[in-house]
Amino acid sequence: MKKHQIVLLPGDGIGPEITAVAKSLLTKVSQKHQFELEFNEQPIGGSAIELTGTPLPESTLSACKKSQAVLLAAIGSPKYDDYPREKRPETGLLALRSGLDLFANVRPIKIWSSLIEASSLRKEVVTGVDLIVVRELTGGIYFGKPKGRIKTEKDERAFNTMSYSAYEIDRIAEVAFDLAKARTGKVCSVDKANVLEVSQLWRERIDILADKNRQLEINHLYVDNAAMQLIKDPRQFDVILTGNLFGDILSDEAAMITGSIGMLPSASIGKKGPGLYEPVHGSAPDIAGLDKANPIAMVLSAAMMLRIGLKEEKAADDLENAVNDVLDAGLRTADLMSSSFTEVGCIEMGNELLKCI
Known part of the structure; x- marks a missing residue:
């Protein structure tokens, strides 16, 4: 059975919540398509500052370099706005891109x-x-x-x-x-x-x-x-x-x-080595821990990781199709909510996505 080594970077704010959803979906599609994902969770951003005093610990960068792909959720918090630039969470992301030579x-x-x-x-x-x-x-x-x-x-x-x-x-x-x-x-x-x-x-x-x-x-x-x-x-x-x-x-x-x-994924890639896959939204600290986050961009980032980084295209299709199915069913997180739809939280959205795979 093929094995892929993945570094998870939950980061700050809603990051841990949407990472949990993506991890559960990745586990399910990997079992379905008969490959193994070995997850290695590492700190970055504000969470890393709290643990180590730096936004990108050397241990995190080292783990990322040894992986096949890196899945990042979100970084940043107003708590660190007055920190020197080199100590702010965003500096950790820039250093990660530079350390992995991700130019695109x-x-x-x-x-x-x-x-x-x-x-x-x-x-x-x-x-x-x-x-x-x-x-x-x-x-x-x-x-x-x-x-x-x-x-x-x-x-x-x-x-x-x-x-x-x-x-x-x-x-x-x-x-x-x-x-x-x-x-x-x-x-x-x-x-x-x-x-x-x-x-x-x-x-x-x-x-x-x-x-x-x-x-x-x-x-x-x-x-x-x-x-x-x-x-x-x-x-x-x-x-x-x-x-x-x-x-x-x-x-x-x-x-x-x-x-x-909250719907958009992205990939940062180089000529060789692991790519970095992340949603384009921020850490949304105002809704962190309230089960209001939209995990879909994180799930679609995981799909990009499967397709581009791991060459597991059928598994990527499953994640994208699951997103389409829950949206067609009228389920919406708060950021997408309007009349005639059913509002769900981050956890429930994750559970509904799991049902579609």
């Missing part, structure tokens, strides 16, 4: 037919939306140097540097192109080449790579136009390729097309 964030944006009415956009605009945002994760303005804050004689200045090398652009483009080849073959590269030199290099590299991938339909949009087009006509997109800052913003904008950020 893949975020699918898909409309579930039973949730069309939950979208902020009109039904005729969102019906059939099925796109992927591919965001470069380890470069750009979040990591560029120099950066900092300095005092002047009369004022204070803060500065950051947006920087990309040709190599960084090429490798994230390869991820987007490979995804597009398995879909409709359309890639939209998003930049700000009309004003930014870094974007000019980005666009030049994409054009060079496009010449080597003529089976793909590759076009460019400035980021402000792309933001507008995502709301105006999201169905025009299949794979959106962009840098760290623009991808951060556009992927959250695209998330709201679906009606709830």
Whole structure:
């Protein structure tokens, strides 16, 4: 029997609740499809700070490096807002991505037919939306140097540097192109080449790579136009390729097309080694422990882990089909609730998903 080693990172807030749901579902589908999952639970974020004084203990990073995949729930709490940057929970996540050399964030944006009415956009605009945002994760303005804050004689200045090398652009483009080849073959590269030199290099590299991938339909949009087009006509997109800052913003904008950020999974991957799979929502400390969390994004992240990281596609199909079945049955957590549906908590949603497998 095949065995896969999985590191679970429950983290903070609602993290432990949604992790429990995902773990129970993963256990069931692994038994059904005759493979074994060996879980190793490790601390990260605020929970790690409480235990060790650091948001990413070396033992956690070491365990992740030895695994085949990492499933993260959520990190963060207002409790740590006044901590120095290097001691805050979010720093643990950045260090984990860096430590695993995860440079590509893949975020699918898909409309579930039973949730069309939950979208902020009109039904005729969102019906059939099925796109992927591919965001470069380890470069750009979040990591560029120099950066900092300095005092002047009369004022204070803060500065950051947006920087990309040709190599960084090429490798994230390869991820987007490979995804597009398995879909409709359309890639939209998003930049700000009309004003930014870094974007000019980005666009030049994409054009060079496009010449080597003529089976793909590759076009460019400035980021402000792309933001507008995502709301105006999201169905025009299949794979959106962009840098760290623009991808951060556009992927959250695209998330709201679906009606709830609590529905969306993501994967962060590199050229080798384990990938990191996580829901895109936060830790929601205001509802932690109240059985109000929506576990679906975590379950769909587990499905991405099965499909991309472990190559267990039938098991991944089971999780995604279970989500579709409970939604079609009219079951909703509080974030998705409206009249005519049945509200359930995190635990009950998990139990209903289990029944569908």
